Amino acid sequence: MTAVQDTPHTGAGGPGAGKVAVVSGGSKGLGRLLVERLLADGWKVATFSRSANEFVKDTLAEQPERFLWEPVDLVDRKALRSFVGGAARAFGGIDLLINNAAVLNKQELFLTASPRQVDLLLASNLAAPIALAQACARVMSNRGGGQIVNISSINAVRGYRGVAVYSATKAGLDGFSRSLARELGPLNIRVNSLVPGFFDSEMTTEVTEQNRERIARRTPLGRLADVEEIADAVLFLVSPQSSFITGQTIIVDGGITC
Numbered sequence: 001m002t003a004v005q006d007t008p009h010t011g012a013g014g015p016g017a018g019k020v021a022v023v024s025g026g027s028k029g030l031g032r033l034l035v036e037r038l039l040a041d042g043w044k045v046a047t048f049s050r051s052a053n054e055f056v057k058d059t060l061a062e063q064p065e066r067f068l069w070e071p072v073d074l075v076d077r078k079a080l081r082s083f084v085g086g087a088a089r090a091f092g093g094i095d096l097l098i099n100n101a102a103v104l105n106k107q108e109l110f111l112t113a114s115p116r117q118v119d120l121l122l123a124s125n126l127a128a129p130i131a132l133a134q135a136c137a138r139v140m141s142n143r144g145g146g147q148i149v150n151i152s153s154i155n156a157v158r159g160y161r162g163v164a165v166y167s168a169t170k171a172g173l174d175g176f177s178r179s180l181a182r183e184l185g186p187l188n189i190r191v192n193s194l195v196p197g198f199f200d201s202e203m204t205t206e207v208t209e210q211n212r213e214r215i216a217r218r219t220p221l222g223r224l225a226d227v228e229e230i231a232d233a234v235l236f237l238v239s240p241q242s243s244f245i246t247g248q249t250i251i252v253d254g255g256i257t258c
C-alpha cells in the first residue's frame with residue numbers, strides 16, 4: 001500500500017507529516033475536531049485540558065507517538081510554559097499553535113459580575129493565550145518559522161448583553177494578533193485571528209431555543225455554523241494556500257456581523 005493510500009487512516013504522508021501542532025483545549029468542541037483533523041493530516045499534536053475524556057484516552061491509546069495530552073488549567077501560567085517545553089522536547093519542535101481553549105462559564109450582567117469572575121476570564125481567555133504564544137513563538141523562531149491562530153469570537157466584533165468581559169478578552173486577542181504579526185513576520189511566523197459565529201458545543205448549551213432561533217433569523221445564511229465549517233477555515237489558515245495571510249481577523253459567521 002502506498003503512503004497516499006494510507007493517508008485517510010493514519011495521516012502518514014499527509015500535508016502535516018513531520019509537523020508539530022499545539023492546540024489548547026483539544027478534548028471537546030472545536031478543539032477536539034481540530035486535533036482529529038490535524039492527526040488525520042499527519043501532524044503530531046500536543047493538547048491539554050483540565051480533564052481527560054474518552055476521546056483523549058482513546059487517542060492516547062491509539063496514537064501514542066503522535067498525540068500528547070496533559071491536564072493543565074489555563075490559569076496556571078507556569079504549567080502552560082512547562083507544557084509547551086515538554087511538547088517541544090517530545091516532538092522535536094513546534095510549527096503551529098492554535099489558541100482554542102477559552103471559558104465563558106455563565107453569561108451575567110456586568111453590574112453584578114464578581115471581581116473573581118472578571119479575573120478568571122481575563123486570565124483564561126487573554127493572559128493564557130498570550131503566555132502560550134510567547135512560549136511557542138520562542139520555539140518557532142529557533143526552527144525558522146511557524147504559525148499562530150487565535151480563536152476569537154463575534155463578541156469581539158459586535159456587542160451582546162451578558163458577555164462584556166468575555167468580549168473584551170476576545171477583542172484583546174484580535175489586537176494581540178495584529179501587533180504580534182508585525183513583530184513576528186520577519187521571523188517567518190504568521191499570526192491570525194479566526195472569528196467563529198455561534199456553533200453547537202458545551203460552551204453554547206445554555207443558549208435557549210428562542211435565542212438560537214433569533215441568531216438564525218439574524219444570520220444572512222439563516223442558521224448557526226456547523227463546527228466543521230469553523231475547522232475548515234482554521235485549517236485553511238494553517239495550510240500553504242494561506243501563506244501570504246498574516247495579521248488578519250477572519251470572520252466565519254454566516255454573515256451575522258455584516
Ligand SMILES: NC(=O)c1ccc[n+]([C@@H]2O[C@H](COP(=O)([O-])OP(=O)(O)OC[C@H]3O[C@@H](n4cnc5c(N)ncnc54)[C@H](OP(=O)(O)O)[C@@H]3O)[C@@H](O)[C@H]2O)c1
Nearest residue numbers: 025027028029030049050051073074101102198199201203
Ligand atoms: N461555541 C461557540 O458558539 C463559539 C463561538 C465563537 C467563538 N468560540 C470560541 O471557540 C473556542 C472553542 O469553543 P468551544 O465551543 O469548542 O468550547 P468547548 O466545547 O467548551 O471546549 C473547550 C475546550 O477547552 C478546554 N478548557 C476549557 N477551559 C479550560 C481551562 N480553564 N483550562 C484548560 N482547558 C480548558 C475544555 O476542556 P476541559 O473543560 O476539560 O478543561 C475543552 O477541551 C473558544 O475559544 C470559544 O471562545 C466558540
